[in-house]
Amino acid sequence: MKVSNIGIFKGMNRKMSIISIFLILISVFFTGYFPKKSESFLQNIRELLNPFLEWYYVLLVAFLLFLMIWLGMGRYRNVRLGSDAEQPEFTFFSWVSMLFAAGTGVGILFWSVAQPIMQFQNNPFTNSNMNPEAAIVGLSLSYFHWGLNGWAIFSFIAITMAYFAYRHNYPLTIRSALYPILGKKVDGPLGDIVDILAVFGTIFGIATTLGLGVQQMNAGLSHVLGIKSSLSFQLIVMVVIMVIATISVVSGVSKGVKLLSVGNFWLSIFVLAFLLVYGPTQYLIGITIEATGTYVQDIIKLTFHTNVTRDSDWQTVWTVFFWGWWIAWSPFVGMFIARISRGRTFGEFVAGVLLTPTLITIIWIGLFGGTALYEQLFMGKDVISAVNTDVSAALFIMLKNMDIGFMSEIMSILMIVLIATYLITSANAGTLVITTILASGSISPPSGHRALWGVIMTLLTGVLIVAGGLKTLQAAVITAALPFSVIIITMVAGLLKSLSLENTPARSGNQEITAREPWILDDEVGEEGVLIDELNPEVKRLEEPEYK
Structure with a gap:
């Protein structure tokens, strides 16, 4: 995995960088020059793949969930991500506080209100006709798509990358996990293909998230400032966000990014506290607890649901899309989590990465989605029609319906700021991950290439928005995730083969590691x-x- 020492690709793997840039720019060109044909092509691909993905993604994600539980509780639970005597780099609180921001951010802001409302009015698991019982089911289904199953994908990629990087001193890239399977071939064309597929899936995953965030910001500005929602304004917002992110990359303003991340955390806590105090407090606490119980009871049934009866399109609209999104996003989030998890044991890692973000997600969606459901059921507000008209406006419609006067506008402004900062930090971190992979695992890839990939990411997001908005973004990420899912299966084989060499003999009681x-x-x-x-x-x- 040699990097160039001269020229414009200095510090980068020249061949991989050229191929990756070429493939993405080809996608940008055809999508931008033939938007209608691109929209139709992506939709047709999605329709063609749906019957296969309805069981394939389901089986893969189910396997990863049980694999992670076994890694965290089985004979390898005391294996450390580093040398046996190494201690964690971060305190437990600092570590878990970074996990949530890394894995969700913009996505959960977009769906925390819209998804419970949409699941409430249409899902295959309840016969209730939009009554309080259906609200509980709708909320629990939202937990399912943002809970343990999705985090199992992130945690597997992260623990595998961290294991080979910190325990075997390999570069922090996807290909390193395949050494037990491919041997020295990982340093050749096969390894290049693996990392290029990771780049391809990552950039489409990030582009999808940026596209959703930009649409939501446009909706928020429309509600607060009266700026009409339009494609041109969304493109302007996107360019501004990416310019800020790119400047921070080139100038090395790491302190600014860190301050944004810390600000995101505390602003999120403030927003949750505000909803709990000014919203229907008793109802929010009650429905969050009850929906959590329903989620826990139904998780096995939902995990293995494949829509074999073909009685609705719920599986393809929701589960297939979300599992594809999590898979495409996993190299990005996985690398970030791997970077902050050095020194953790498998047991500590699995407990932290699976349980803590899921708990935070349950509280977040419970308060946001629960408030919207209460408005629909008990306040006479037609949230359903508003969400069905413009899903990106769901969050701001919920805040407006709270009837708290000027405070709703203040909260809407705060949410716009929160979305913008999440977009900036996600874009910044996304370019770092992509260039790290293309720099053969270097923790300090050239800033010029990070800026270049910021521009490429902007172009891809823009053409996907132009080509058809939300549906095209969903179709693109589902398709882009499929090749990388094959890499994940190979990574499973590589990790298990390497773990078989660990000196952890089975015994009663606690297993010790020499x-x-x-x-x-x-x-x-x-x-x-x-x-x-x-x-x-x-x-x-x-x-x-x-x-x-």
Whole structure:
């Protein structure tokens, strides 16, 4: 995985960068020059793939969920993402506080109101006709698409990348996980294909999220300032967001990005507290608890639902789209989570990455979606019609219906700011992840290429919006995720093969791990206690004393 030392591709893998740029620009050209044909093509591809993806994505995500639970609770739970004596880089609170912002952000802001309302009025799991019982089901279905199953995808990519990077000293790239399967071939064309597919899925996943966020910002500005929603205004907003993100990349304003992230966290806490105090408090607490119970009871049934009866399009509209979105987004979020998880054991990692963000998501959707459902059921507000007319305006319609006077406008402005900051930080981090992969795992890829990919990301998002908006964005991300799903399956094989070399014998009680690197074979101990990594022979470590 050599990087160039000269020219415009200095610090980057020249061949991979050229191929990736070419493929994305071809997509941008055809989508922008033939928007109607591109929309029709993507929709046709989605319709063709839907019957296959209805069971394929379901089976893959179900397997990843159970795999992660096993990794966190089984014989490998004490394997550490690093050397045996290494301690976590971040405190538990700092670590888990970063997980939620990394994995959801703009997406949950877009869907936290719209999805519960849409699930409330149409889903295949209740015969109730939009009554309070149907509201509970609608909220629990939203939990399903934003809960454990989705985070299982993120956590698998993250734990696999972190394991090979910190325990075997491989570059922080997707291809590193395939070394146990492909051997030295990962340094050749096969490895390039793997990382290019990761780039391809990532940029379409980010473009979809940016497109949704821009549409929602446009809707918010329309409600607050009376600016008419239009395609041209959405493109202007998108360009402004990406210019700010690109400037921060080129100038190295890392402190500004960090301040935005911290501000996002506290502003989110404030918004949740506001809804709990000024909203229907008792109802919100009650429906959140009850919907959580319904979600827990139904998770196995929902996880394996494949729409075999073909009695509705719910599965393709919701589950297939969300699983595709999570898969496409996973290289980006996975790399970020891997970067902040060094020193964690598998058990700590799984508990933190699966449970903590899911709990935060349940509270977030419970308060936002619960408020909208209360307005529809008990305040006489026609939230359903408003959401069906413009799904991107759902959040601001809910705030307006709270009847809290000027406070609703203030809250709408705060939400617009929150969306904008999430978009900026997501775009910034997205360019970092893409260029890190193309720089063969370098933690400091050239800023010029980060700026270039910021421009490419802007172009792709813009043409997808022009080509058909939400439906085209959904079709694009579902299609782009499919090739990377094959890579995920291969990564599973690579991780399990490598873990089989860990020195964690089955025994009763707590399983212990010796201080010696567990993938080292006894006959591979060299002179003066130097250990040779069986997977990466070029890496040698000093043998450490055993500890309990």
